[in-house]
Amino acid sequence: MSEALHSWLSSYLIDIGEEYGGSLVSVPQHTKRKKVQLVEYLTHGGGDDRIWIKVSDKQYRMPVCLTKLALEEFGR
Numbered sequence: 741m742s743e744a745l746h747s748w749l750s751s752y753l754i755d756i757g758e759e760y761g762g763s764l765v766s767v768p769q770h771t772k773r774k775k776v777q778l779v780e781y782l783t784h785g786g787g788d789d790r791i792w793i794k795v796s797d798k799q800y801r802m803p804v805c806l807t808k809l810a811l812e813e814f815g816r
């Protein structure tokens with residue numbers, strides 16, 4: 741899987757910060773999906789509807805929060 745990845749996280753987050761002031765909810769959804777690799781589970785369970793994971797684009801790693809709603813949308 742890691743051979744299919746290219747580094748995009750850093751430039752993507754910088755562009756969001758410059759254009760949207762860092763407000764991720766204001767960013768429109770991409771029609772073309774970007775790939776990351778799940779490299780670590782950080783937390784899960786405990787009655788919380790969120791799962792924290794760590795993802796990588798081959799060069800950079802960052803924590804990501806997956807909500808129950810996001811997982812349901814992904815499964816459709």
